[in-house]
Amino acid sequence: MSTAAHADSHDDHDHKPHGWRRWVYATNHKDIGTMYLVFSGCMFFVGGMFAEGIRAELFKPGMQLFDPQFFNSLTTMHGLVMIFGVIMPSFVGLANWMIPMQVGAPDMALPRLNNFSFWILPFAFTLLLSSFFVPGGAPAGGWTMYPPLTLQTGASFPMLIFSIHLMGASSILGAINVIVTIMNMRAPGMTLLKMPMFVWSWLITAYLLIAVMPVLAGAVTMQLTDHYFGTTFFTAAGGGDPVMFQHIFWFFGHPEVYIMILPAFGIVSEIIPTFSRKPLFGYEAMVYAIASIAFLSFIVWAHHMFTVGMPLAAQLFFMLSTMLIAVPTGVKIFNWAATMWHGSLSFEPPMLFALAFVFLFSIGGFSGLMLAMVPADYQYQDTYFVVAHFHYVLVTGALFGIMAAIYYWLPKWTGHMYDLKLGTWHFWLSTIFVNVLFFPQHFLGLAGMPRRIPDYAVQFTDWNMVSSIGAFGFGLSQFLFLYLIIKCVRGGVRADSRVWEGAHGLEWELTSPPPFHSWSTPPSAAVIAHGAEH
Amino acid sequence: MKFRAQLASIALAALGAAGTLTARADSGWSQLNMTQGVTDISRRIYDLHMAIFWVCVAIGVLVFGVMIWSLIKYRKSRGAVADTTLLHSTRVEVIWTVVPVLILVLMAVPAARTLVAIEDTSKTGLTIKVTGFQWGWRYDYLDDGVGFYSHLDRKSDAARELTSGIDPNTVDHYLLSVDHPLVVPVDTKVRLLITGADVIHSWWVPAFGVKKDAIPGFINEAWFKVDTDKPGLYRGQCAELCGRDHGFMPIVVDVRTKADYAAWLKQEQAAQKPATPPAAAANTAAPAT
Numbered sequence: 062m063s064t065a066a067h068a069d070s071h072d073d074h075d076h077k078p079h080g081w082r083r084w085v086y087a088t089n090h091k092d093i094g095t096m097y098l099v100f101s102g103c104m105f106f107v108g109g110m111f112a113e114g115i116r117a118e119l120f121k122p123g124m125q126l127f128d129p130q131f132f133n134s135l136t137t138m139h140g141l142v143m144i145f146g147v148i149m150p151s152f153v154g155l156a157n158w159m160i161p162m163q164v165g166a167p168d169m170a171l172p173r174l175n176n177f178s179f180w181i182l183p184f185a186f187t188l189l190l191s192s193f194f195v196p197g198g199a200p201a202g203g204w205t206m207y208p209p210l211t212l213q214t215g216a217s218f219p220m221l222i223f224s225i226h227l228m229g230a231s232s233i234l235g236a237i238n239v240i241v242t243i244m245n246m247r248a249p250g251m252t253l254l255k256m257p258m259f260v261w262s263w264l265i266t267a268y269l270l271i272a273v274m275p276v277l278a279g280a281v282t283m284q285l286t287d288h289y290f291g292t293t294f295f296t297a298a299g300g301g302d303p304v305m306f307q308h309i310f311w312f313f314g315h316p317e318v319y320i321m322i323l324p325a326f327g328i329v330s331e332i333i334p335t336f337s338r339k340p341l342f343g344y345e346a347m348v349y350a351i352a353s354i355a356f357l358s359f360i361v362w363a364h365h366m367f368t369v370g371m372p373l374a375a376q377l378f379f380m381l382s383t384m385l386i387a388v389p390t391g392v393k394i395f396n397w398a399a400t401m402w403h404g405s406l407s408f409e410p411p412m413l414f415a416l417a418f419v420f421l422f423s424i425g426g427f428s429g430l431m432l433a434m435v436p437a438d439y440q441y442q443d444t445y446f447v448v449a450h451f452h453y454v455l456v457t458g459a460l461f462g463i464m465a466a467i468y469y470w471l472p473k474w475t476g477h478m479y480d481l482k483l484g485t486w487h488f489w490l491s492t493i494f495v496n497v498l499f500f501p502q503h504f505l506g507l508a509g510m511p512r513r514i515p516d517y518a519v520q521f522t523d524w525n526m527v528s529s530i531g532a533f534g535f536g537l538s539q540f541l542f543l544y545l546i547i548k549c550v551r552g553g554v555r556a557d558s559r560v561w562e563g564a565h566g567l568e569w570e571l572t573s574p575p576p577f578h579s580w581s582t583p584p585s586a587a588v589i590a591h592g593a594e595h
Numbered sequence: 596m597k598f599r600a601q602l603a604s605i606a607l608a609a610l611g612a613a614g615t616l617t618a619r620a621d622s623g624w625s626q627l628n629m630t631q632g633v634t635d636i637s638r639r640i641y642d643l644h645m646a647i648f649w650v651c652v653a654i655g656v657l658v659f660g661v662m663i664w665s666l667i668k669y670r671k672s673r674g675a676v677a678d679t680t681l682l683h684s685t686r687v688e689v690i691w692t693v694v695p696v697l698i699l700v701l702m703a704v705p706a707a708r709t710l711v712a713i714e715d716t717s718k719t720g721l722t723i724k725v726t727g728f729q730w731g732w733r734y735d736y737l738d739d740g741v742g743f744y745s746h747l748d749r750k751s752d753a754a755r756e757l758t759s760g761i762d763p764n765t766v767d768h769y770l771l772s773v774d775h776p777l778v779v780p781v782d783t784k785v786r787l788l789i790t791g792a793d794v795i796h797s798w799w800v801p802a803f804g805v806k807k808d809a810i811p812g813f814i815n816e817a818w819f820k821v822d823t824d825k826p827g828l829y830r831g832q833c834a835e836l837c838g839r840d841h842g843f844m845p846i847v848v849d850v851r852t853k854a855d856y857a858a859w860l861k862q863e864q865a866a867q868k869p870a871t872p873p874a875a876a877a878n879t880a881a882p883a884t
Contacts, residue, residue, distance in 0.1 A: 122763040122770075124755055130839040203836045209811060210794040210838055297812025303795060304810060313819055337669075339677040346688055368797060368834075369808045370815035373714045375708055385697045388692060395659060395691045401665040403678040406836040416666070420659065427651035434702065436636075437644045439806045443797060443834040508626035509801045511834045514842030516755055518771045519764050523623030 077577065086181075088156045088172035089577060091474070094177050097154025100182060100466075102543070104146035107190070109536055111139035116498075116532035122519050132515035133201035134193070140204030144456060145228045146186055148459045153178075153235045154326040155466050156263050158474065160239060162568040163257045165589065167578040170241040171545025178234035185227035192217030203513060206281065207316070208295035208306050212288055222285045229274040236270035239263055246320055248567070248583040255589070256556045257566050258341065261264030261348050262327025265355045269316045269323075272359075277313040280306060304369050311362035321455060322422075325462025327391060329415045331566070332469050333397050336412035337404030337517070338563035343396045350396075351388040357386050367438045376435050383433040389485065390426055394419060409561070410484035414465035417492050425453030428503065443513075444505025452499045457492075464491075466540070471546065472560045476574040477553030483545045490538035563589070630801050633825040633850075637804030639709045649701055654698075667782040713804075716816045719786035721779065727789070727796030727809035727833065730840035734777050737788075739865045748772040755843060771830040776847035780856035783844050789815040794838060800831035800846055808835055821850045 078086050087093050114135050118126045127135070157175065161168055169175050192199045197215015200206075206221070214221065243264050247256070256264075284306070293299025295306045326347075334341045341347065363371060363379040371379075397419050408413070415590050428450040432438050441447060472478050481544040501524035506512075510521045517525065556573040571579060631641045669675040684824050724735040735742035746752075754761035765768040779785050789798050791809040799806040803819035822831075831846040851859065 104690060116602060123759070123761075126757075126758045128757060128839075129842065133836070133839065179826065201839075207795060207836075210836065213794070256729050258869070289754045297810075299855075301812070303812065315607065337677060338671070339679050340682055342681060343683040343688055368806050369810065370813060373711065376710060376714075380706060381703060384703060387699060388695050392688070392692060398658060398665065399681070399687070401669065401861050403681055404665065404669045404676040405671040405673075405675045406669050407671045416662075419662065425623065425656065427655060430651060431644065432645050434643055434647055434706045436706060436804075437647065438715060439713070439804060440640055440644065440801060442806055443799075504627045507629045509630070509831075511799070511842075513836040514832070516763075516770060516842050519769050520623050520626055523878045524626070 064278075068162070074553075078097075087176055087179075088168075090169045090172070090175065090570065090579070091173050091575070091577070092159050093169075093172075094154045094157030094159075095474075096179050097150050097157060097182075100179075100470070101147045101151035101154060104142050104150070104186065106543075108139050108142035109539065110143065111135045113532060113536050115139065116529040118515055119525050120529040121526065122517055122522055124516055124569040127515065130198060130201055132314075133203075133513070134199040136171045136513055137200050137203055138189070138193075141189065141200075142186070143455075144204065144317075145225075146182075148321045148455065148463070149228075149232060150182060151463045152263075152266070152321075153232075153239075155259075155328070155463070155470075156235070156239050159470065159568060160242055160260055160263060161246065162571060162575060162579045163250060163260050163566055164243060164246060165567050165580045165584045166242060166246035167581050169238050170246050171238045174234050174291070175238050175518075178231045178238065181227050181231040185231065188220050188227070188297045192220040195220070198424070205307075205310060206284070207236075207310075208284055208303050210286065211284060212296070218288060219285065222281045225281050226278055229278045232270050235272050236267035236274075239267040240271075243267075248580065248589055250586045250589050254345065257327075258330035258344070258347060259277055259324070259327035262351055266320050266323045266353050269320050269355055269358065273316045273320075276309060277317075279296075280309040280313065283309075304366075307366045307369060308363065312359070314365065315362045316355070316358040318454075319354055321459045322462075323355065325418065325459050326351060328396065328462045328466040328469070329418050332411045332465055333400050333413040333419075335469075335561050335563045335565070336407055337401050337410060338406075339400060339404040339416055340565075341396070346392055347396055350392045353389040354386060357382060357389070361386060364433060364438070367393045367435050368442045377430035378433045380433055384430065387426065387430050389541045394426075395421055395487055405563075407562075409468075409481060411465050411469035411561075413485065413488040413492075414461050414468060417550075418461045418465060419489070421453055421457030421492075421496075425450055425458055428453065441506060444501040444506035445510045445512055447501035448512045449499050449506060450462055452502070455501065457495055461491075467546070470568070471549055471577065472556035473568060473571075473573045475550050475553075476556055476572075477549050478556045478560075479545055479549035479553060483541065483548075487538060487541045487545060490541065491535060493532035494531045496531070498528055498535050501525075501527045501531075521561035626685055627863070632802040632804050633821050633827075633829065634803050634819050635822075636709070636713055636819065637802060639712070640804045643705055643709055646705065650698060650702060703779075716786055716818050718784060720783040722786045722788060722845050723777070723779070725777075725787050725789045725798055725809065726792050727798065727837070728792040729794065729838050730833075730844040731799070732777075732796075732844065732846060733792075736860075739860055739864065741860065741867055743775050743863075743867075744829055745773045745775045745847070747845060749772050751872055752843070768830065770843065771832070771845050771847070771849045773845055776828065776849040778849045778851060778856060780853045780860050781826050781850055782853070784818055784820045785797065786818045788815065789817060795835050796833050796837045796844070797835035798831070798846060799834040800829050802829040802831075803848075806834055826850045826855075 077083060084096060118132055167173060195216040197217060200214050200217050200221045202211035202214060243260060259419055286292040287294055287296055295300040295301045295303050297303060330341055330347055361379060361383045364383045367376060432441055432450060505521055505524050509519055557573050559569050560573060567584055629641055629644050631638050690727055691724040722737045724737055726733040731744055731746040733744050750766045751772060753759060754763055754766045789807050789809045790813060791811040796809040798809055805817045805819050807815045827850055829848045829850060833841055833844045
C-alpha cells in the first residue's frame, strides 16, 4: 500500500518487513488497522450476501429459493457475521489507526498482542463460515443462540461455539490494548478531559468489552457442556433453566449493543464540529453521557425478554431503567444539534453520513423508547418492528458511523483525496435505499408479521416487496463505496495534512499519509493545545 | 454517464414493481399500524402505543426542526460565520436533561397501570393449557376433559412447499389457518397456562394483546377476555424462533357466543370420551417454577 512508500521519507528507523511478511508479522498499528478494516469490508459483503438472500426469499409469499432450515441459517449467520465480523472489527480497525495518532503516541502499547488479536479473526470466521458445508448445515438457531433450540444444531454446533470463543478472545485482547494505550501512551499534557471524543468513546467501550465478552464465553461454554458432557444448565428435563441462558446472554448482549454504538458516537462527535467549524458543544456532558449510557447498559438486559414471564416487579424495574437510557442519549443528540447551531456548515461526505446518523439513529431511539413500554412491547416483541428498530440503530447508526469515519480519515490514511462527488452519490443512494429497506418493516411488525419467518401471509406482501427493493438498492450502492475506496488508495489528488478546513486534533498535525511510527517524538504542548480545541 | 443509466434502470424497475403492486386489489398497503384488538387490554395497549408514538413525533418534530433550521440557516455557502464561543450552557443542559425525565415519568405511569392489569390473572372463568411443540400447538381444557392438537391447515401446507406451484394468493388465509382452532366463549376471562414441549415457542394473538413464551420447564400465565359483541376467528403466529417450521405454526382462536361454546364443548366431550383421558394429556407438564 502507498502508506509505506510515503512513510519512508519520514522515518529513519524503517526496518519493517516487506511483502507478505509485512502483513503476517505486522506490529504497526496502521498496518493492523488496515487489515482489520479490509477484513471487516470482506465480511460486510459476505453478511450482505446473506441479507440479500433473506430479502430475495421474502420478496413475495410462498417459498421460492430456500428450504426453511437454510433460511434460518441465513438469518443466524447474517447476524453473527455483521455483529462480530463487520461492526466490531471495523471499530477496532479505526481504533488502531486513530488512537495512537490522536493521543500523540508512536504506536499501540502492545504491538504483538495487536497482531495476535487480529489474526485470530480470519481463523474464527473460516471456522464459522465453513459450517455451511458440514452435515446439518450452518447454525440456524438465531444469533442469540437460545437453548434448547441451539442444542439441536448439527455438526456445526461446536464450530459455532469455538468461533464465538475466538471472536471473544480477539475482542478482549483488542480492548486490553486500547485501554493500555490510552492510559499509558498519551502525550505529556494530554489529560483525560483533553482527549478527543473518539478516544473517550473507545476507552469506555473497551471496558465494556472486557466486562461482558467473558460472560458470553461462559454462556456458550455451558451450552457446549450441555451438549457433550451431560450437564443440564439449560435443559429443563435435567432440572436446568432455559431462561437463565437468556439472562446471561443479554447481560452480555445489552452492553454489546453499546459496544457497537459508542465508538460511532465518538466518530460523530469528531465530524460534526469539524464541518460546523465550531467546537463540540458540551464536551464534558458528552463524556458523562457516554459513561452513564455504559453504566445503564448493565442494568437493562431483561428488556430483551419481557415475554418470558418475569415477575411484575422485575418488569417494572427493567422498563424504568430502559426508559432512563433515553436521557443521556437525548443529551448527546441535543449537544450535536447545539454544535451545529450558529455554526458554519458544509456538507462533504463525512458530514452527510454524520447527519444521517443523527437523524436516523434518533428514529431508532424513538422506536427503542416505544419498545421499552412493557405492555406495548408484548405486541412489538419478536416482530418486524424490532427488526426495523435494531437495523435503524445498527445500520444507519453503527454502520453509517463507520462509513462517516472512513470518509473522514481516508485522505489522512492514504494521502489522497477521494472523489467527493462519488462519495455524495454513495451517500444519497445508501440513505434513500436504507430507508426504503427498513422503514416499511415498522409497518410489517405493527401489522403482525413475526421476525425470523421464511414465508408470510399474503397481506404482508406489499411492504415486503418494497423492503426487498430497498435491500437490493442498498446492496448495489455499496459497490460504489468499494470502488471509491480502491480508487482513492491507488491514487488521486494529494491531500494536505489538515485535509478538512475545520479539522482539529493531533492526527491532523501529522502529514497525510502519516509517518510509519506516527508520533516518534511526543507532540509539544503547543501542538496539543492546538489539537485539543474540541 | 454509465452510472446514471444504471441508476435510471434501477429506478424504473422499482417503479414497475410498485405499479404491479398497486394493481392488486387487496389492502396490504393500508396495513400500517397495530390492531386495536377485541379486548379491553388490547385497546389499552393500543392507546399506550399511540400515546408514546405521538410523544416521539412531538420530540422528533422539535429536535429535527432545530437541526433542519441549522442546516438551512448556518450554511457556509450562505456566508454563515461560526460562533466559536458557544461551548456549553449549564442552564440549557439542565433543561434538556430534566424535561425528558419528566416526559418519561408521565409515560411510565399509564404503562405501569396497564402492566399491573395485564398481570392480574385472578378470577378466571376457564383455564386452558397451551403446549407449543415443533411445530404446532396442543390445547387442553383442564376442567372439561377436552384436548386436541392444532396444526397448519393442509392447503397452506401444500402451497408452502418449495416449488409447489401453488400461488399463495389462491389459498384462503395462507399460513394463518389451522385444522383445529382453539374455541373459547366471549365475555369470559380465559386463563392460558403456557408451556413448551421441546424448545421455546411463543403464543401470540395480536387481537388479544397476548404474547407469552412457551418454555420447557416453565408454566407461564396469560389471559384474555373478548368483548361480548366480538365473536369471530382471530389469528396469530408463533413469535419465537423454534426451528425449521417456525413460520408454519399459526394460532387460530374461534371465539363463540356462550351458548355456541357450550354446544361445541358438549359435542367435543362426547367425541373424545373413548379416547385419551385428561390425565394422559397432562403428562407433558413440566415442573412448575
